Amino acid sequence: MNALASPTPLRQADATPAFELRLYVAGQTARSLAAFANLHRICETYLAGQYSIEVIDLTKTPQLAAGDQILAVPTLVRRLPEPIRKIIADLSNEARVLVGLDLQPARG
Amino acid sequence: MRKKQSESLPTLSRAPTGIDGLDEITGGGLPAGRPTLVCGSAGCGKTMLAMEFLVRGATRYGEPGVFMMFEENAAELTANVRSLGFDLDTLAGENQIVLDYVHIDRSEIEETGDYDLEGLFIRLGHAVDAIGAKRVVLDSVEALFAGIQNHAVLRAELRRLFRWLKARGLTAIITGEKGEGAAITRYGLEEYVADCVIILDQRIRDQICTRRLRVLKYRGTAHGMNEYPFLIGAHGFSVLPITSLQLDHEVSSQRVATGIPRLDTMLGGQGVFRGSSVLVSGSAGTGKSSIAAKMVETACRRGERALYFAYEESTAQIVRNMRSVDIDLDPWVKKGLLQIHSSRPTLQGLEQHLVVMHDLVRAFRPAVVAVDPISNLTMAQDDAQVKPTLMRLIDFLKKEQITAVFTSLTEGGDATTTPEESQVGVSSLMDTWLLLRNVEFTGERNRTIYVLKSRGMAHSNQVREFVLSDKGIDLVDVYLGGDRVLTGSARVSQEMQELATATLRGQDHDRKLRHLASRRRAIEAQIAALQAEVEAETEEVHFVIAQETLQVNTTHQNTDAMAQKRGGAVRPPGGSKAKR
Numbered sequence: 001m002n003a004l005a006s007p008t009p010l011r012q013a014d015a016t017p018a019f020e021l022r023l024y025v026a027g028q029t030a031r032s033l034a035a036f037a038n039l040h041r042i043c044e045t046y047l048a049g050q051y052s053i054e055v056i057d058l059t060k061t062p063q064l065a066a067g068d069q070i071l072a073v074p075t076l077v078r079r080l081p082e083p084i085r086k087i088i089a090d091l092s093n094e095a096r097v098l099v100g101l102d103l104q105p106a107r108g
Numbered sequence: 109m110r111k112k113q114s115e116s117l118p119t120l121s122r123a124p125t126g127i128d129g130l131d132e133i134t135g136g137g138l139p140a141g142r143p144t145l146v147c148g149s150a151g152c153g154k155t156m157l158a159m160e161f162l163v164r165g166a167t168r169y170g171e172p173g174v175f176m177m178f179e180e181n182a183a184e185l186t187a188n189v190r191s192l193g194f195d196l197d198t199l200a201g202e203n204q205i206v207l208d209y210v211h212i213d214r215s216e217i218e219e220t221g222d223y224d225l226e227g228l229f230i231r232l233g234h235a236v237d238a239i240g241a242k243r244v245v246l247d248s249v250e251a252l253f254a255g256i257q258n259h260a261v262l263r264a265e266l267r268r269l270f271r272w273l274k275a276r277g278l279t280a281i282i283t284g285e286k287g288e289g290a291a292i293t294r295y296g297l298e299e300y301v302a303d304c305v306i307i308l309d310q311r312i313r314d315q316i317c318t319r320r321l322r323v324l325k326y327r328g329t330a331h332g333m334n335e336y337p338f339l340i341g342a343h344g345f346s347v348l349p350i351t352s353l354q355l356d357h358e359v360s361s362q363r364v365a366t367g368i369p370r371l372d373t374m375l376g377g378q379g380v381f382r383g384s385s386v387l388v389s390g391s392a393g394t395g396k397s398s399i400a401a402k403m404v405e406t407a408c409r410r411g412e413r414a415l416y417f418a419y420e421e422s423t424a425q426i427v428r429n430m431r432s433v434d435i436d437l438d439p440w441v442k443k444g445l446l447q448i449h450s451s452r453p454t455l456q457g458l459e460q461h462l463v464v465m466h467d468l469v470r471a472f473r474p475a476v477v478a479v480d481p482i483s484n485l486t487m488a489q490d491d492a493q494v495k496p497t498l499m500r501l502i503d504f505l506k507k508e509q510i511t512a513v514f515t516s517l518t519e520g521g522d523a524t525t526t527p528e529e530s531q532v533g534v535s536s537l538m539d540t541w542l543l544l545r546n547v548e549f550t551g552e553r554n555r556t557i558y559v560l561k562s563r564g565m566a567h568s569n570q571v572r573e574f575v576l577s578d579k580g581i582d583l584v585d586v587y588l589g590g591d592r593v594l595t596g597s598a599r600v601s602q603e604m605q606e607l608a609t610a611t612l613r614g615q616d617h618d619r620k621l622r623h624l625a626s627r628r629r630a631i632e633a634q635i636a637a638l639q640a641e642v643e644a645e646t647e648e649v650h651f652v653i654a655q656e657t658l659q660v661n662t663t664h665q666n667t668d669a670m671a672q673k674r675g676g677a678v679r680p681p682g683g684s685k686a687k688r
Contacts, residue, residue, distance in 0.1 A: 026226040058227060062234035069211045070227035072256070086216045089223035100218030 126164025212255030367406030
């Protein structure tokens with residue numbers, strides 16, 4: 001909840017994380033909160049200590065929408081490792097999120 | 109003027125597009141504050157129309173705009189529209205236009221549940237707020253259908269988008285790809301945009317492409333229902349709404365010489381009116397181009413600019429050929445007073461040719477324009493299309509007070525069609541119509557010319573022979589004798605025959621006069637001789653008398669002398685007579 005209040009990086013490791021993720025949302029809607037909760041859960045499950053999440057609220061910084069070509073919200077952008085991948089929607093379908101992040105559940 | 113209209117009709121306010129002709133068809137522009145759907149097949153000019161709407165809005169009507177594109181990026185679009193004279197970089201720099209490229213790559217996107225397109229709204233809203241935009245173009249939202257899997261969400265969001273545009277009072281153009289069969293758009297966008305639908309169409313006929321525009325629907329307003337040809341030229345989009353043209357151009361009573369003095373004489377003595385249209389028609393080889401070239405050359409001699417559109421010969425060929433009839437165009441071309449524009453009629457459709465003409469005329473501002481020939485331009489077209497399009501051209505030239513000369517090749521010219529009939533399509537648009545004909549007689553063809561009509565002047569009704577030679581163009585009286593019109597050699601021989609007859613007759617008279625003179629001389633000689641005879645006789649008679657008188661006197665004297673000698677008294681003079 002607090003994490004959504006500002007686009008503060010939420011770092012889980014001191015070293016440069018292998019997974020640099022950015023979550024675009026539009027205001028603190030139920031869908032935004034669900035997406036963040038789902039993302040957080042998946043990351044903790046599969047990427048503990050290897051990721052960073054930056055949350056961007058487009059209602060506050062609309063100029064950032066063009067940079068990552070955001071249309072749908074919520075959109076999760078995997079900036080690292082390359083190539084850039086985009087996962088849209090509330091991330092409730094865990095299997096598809098893992099496919100989108102290029103993570104195999106077996107690796108967790 | 110447009111503004112006034114929208115003020116007087118607040119319920120139907122319009123956002124003028126600034127596109128030539130489109131505002132006339134729609135009665136002032138697109139519905140202000142509402143979305144308009146522009147659809148058509150690929151490459152038919154949707155993006156161009158939308159872009160011109162936006163650029164004109166920003167530059168002419170003080171309405172900044174946002175162009176959101178889904179298919180090409182901003183750099184590509186900027187380059188594409190630069191050919192229309194639109195400088196998007198400058199406009200963007202002045203905050204008049206925002207170009208926003210929305211890129212969707214399906215391969216990068218994974219959908220994992222519930223979402224909406226708020227990101228698009230935020231982007232659009234941000235761009236609109238940034239420059240205070242009044243106009244929006246979405247080109248084309250259909251690309252979203254390819255990028256987003258969940259069409260149910262997409263459709264709901266599009267519906268929301270159009271409501272959102274309306275709520276914000278944005279005049280929007282949404283472009284869409286033409287659908288299969290009867291469908292207006294591929295994804296049925298028309299069901300969201302119900303206020304105004306414009307259809308662009310591109311069709312090919314006889315290998316020539318023409319574009320058409322139709323306002324399919326314009327809620328709550330009367331609009332032109334027809335299909336209108338449109339063009340994309342160097343100055344942007346241009347629709348040709350013939351029916352909305354007004355016949356209200358100014359007219360000039362100034363006269364322009366054609367450069368052929370005897371032709372000017374036939375045209376009321378002073379040539380044609382400035383700004384009028386002249387049709388020169390005739391079958392092949394009757395000298396149409398020469399008349400057109402002469403008029404062009406004459407304009408240059410007056411120091412006016414002239415534009416010559418040639419659709420049959422190349423520039424160099426025209427210059428060379430015209431030299432053979434003593435029309436030298438080359439110096440005028442070099443001087444910059446004359447432009448010859450040669451192109452193939454089949455290069456593009458009639459409309460496209462017209463747009464080229466428009467652009468050249470606007471740029472060069474000539475006083476005389478020659479189109480040689482219009483019949484070639486109309487070759488590949490339906491008659492029904494040609495007339496309105498030519499009307500548009502003639503009207504444009506008249507408005508600009510440009511004297512226009514059109515040549516037209518008469519087809520056939522056989523018994524079934526008279527030359528008059530073959531030009532029915534365009535002749536009514538022309539002010540002056542010169543008809544050239546070939547007359548074949550005694551083994552040669554000769555050219556004749558007559559003025560079929562010439563509005564607003566007392567023109568000659570006579571047929572003249574039209575002579576092209578290395579000394580130029582001349583008109584000669586034809587021989588009208590008996591019931592025949594003779595031209596060429598026949599005329600010359602007839603004339604010579606008459607000359608011979610006249611000479612002979614003249615010689616006869618001379619001979620008679622000479623004869624009379626010599627007779628007179630002879631008679632006078634006779635008279636002189638007779639007089640001499642009379643004088644001689646007179647002298648003779650006088651001599652005889654004198655002699656006799658002398659004798660008588662002598663006799664008297666002798667008698668007197670005798671008497672004296674004999675001592676008789678001297679008789680008084682005369683006494684002797686009495687005595688005798």
